[in-house]
Amino acid sequence: MKVLVTELMWNDGMEELKRNGYSVDYDMELGRKRKELLELAPNYDALIVRNETKVDPELLDAAKNAKVIGRLGVGLDNIDLEAAKERNMPVIPAIHANATSVAEYVMAAMLDAYRPLAEADADVRRGNWDRKFFTGYELNGKKLGLIGMGEIAHRVAKRANAFGMETIGYDPFVTPFDHILAETGVRPVETLDEMLAEADFVSVHVPLTKVTRHMINKEKFSLMKSHAYVINSARGGIIHEQDLAEAVQSGKIAGAYLDVLETEPVQRDSLLSQIESIHLSPHIAGLTDESQSRTAMLIAQEVIRVLNGGKSLCAVV
The missing domain is CATH 3.40.50.720 (NAD(P)-binding Rossmann-like Domain)
Structure with a gap:
């Protein structure tokens, strides 16, 4: 299975995905490259985003094979939760990690x-x-x-x-x-x-x-x-x-x-x-080395749980 990471993610989270047999493609600027993102999205089983990637109906439809959206943080205003719910797409934020x-x-x-x-x-x-x-x-x-x-x-x-x-x-x-x-x-x-x-x-x-x-x-x-x-x-x-x-x-x-x-x-x-x-300051209140490691590991582990057929307690839809 393949996971696409569209924004900044600490390496230990990506290594956790790889250790569990998942292929990871990472481009920390992809959230700003809308056309390229829409073209790539159908090829992945999971998307991991931060706050700049606009997860709207268009992207959710493009990501037709995805089974889960991981959010590297807690804010959800960039994600259309109703659209995700309609498509039975779990959205997992990094609750309390930062x-x-x-x-x-x-x-x-x-x-x-x-x-x-x-x-x-x-x-x-x-x-x-x-x-x-x-x-x-x-x-x-x-x-x-x-x-x-x-x-x-x-x-x-x-x-x-x-x-x-x-x-x-x-x-x-x-x-x-x-x-x-x-x-x-x-x-x-x-x-x-x-x-x-x-x-x-x-x-x-x-x-x-x-x-x-x-x-x-x-x-x-x-x-x-x-x-x-x-x-x-x-x-x-x-x-x-x-x-x-x-x-x-x-x-x-x-x-x-x-x-x-x-x-x-x-x-x-x-x-x-x-x-x-x-x-x-440039949106860094939650950005410390410790918090980003916790965030990356939490999202990686919860995405793995969903891809393996389980349910995440952190999912909001």
Whole structure:
């Protein structure tokens, strides 16, 4: 059987497929080569994608011999789940495999906001010694607001607790006995507006849907503290980028850390990239060596399970 990998995948996952007798073809840029992908798809028993490959009805029909789609990550907005379900095509995301890495990214963003060591290093190398300018703030005692309280938010909350932060969360689907509340001490709030008004940092942990698209917009920024930061390691489109730029430029909020954008990669004329207190990274929150090894191995093993006639507990359709 043959497996086609269309985007970046750590080698240990591909080696796991090969050890189990599967032929693997790998092109980390194939997700961007639509015509070539559609021509190749009928030749494979499984496709493994990341977030750039558009898995729509056209591709699913082209992949007429495929029995499973593996997703190297957890976001599913690039995959038409209804179309996959109609074609009896299991879709397997790497559930929780990169949660720790994303949680550590959020902590790194908050630490950078309050203690910008890279900027201090650059300033010292220019011959300066400005201790007053680089006097920062403590995370201890500050309030972190979580939008969405799933597994990643749970791990963020645990780490924030270790820094002495107070954590509040908004998620209408979380019950009082869910882990994040029962075990981590996050205080739930009833409305998003309430959370935004209280938090010193706001971290986004929800999928991109019709409901969540642009849920953080001009109206919401007006509720936030002027010294607050927003952190988005979830999906571009949840934050209204033009409204964010205006909010930061006008001093309504202090800044932002964006790992995801509505259009990736960032456009050369993007206003966001021209604002110093909006910090951009290339969709790397979940990309650490450890998380990518876990992701690759999980997807490889679950794809093997399905190709061998079994069912994956990670499958979403």
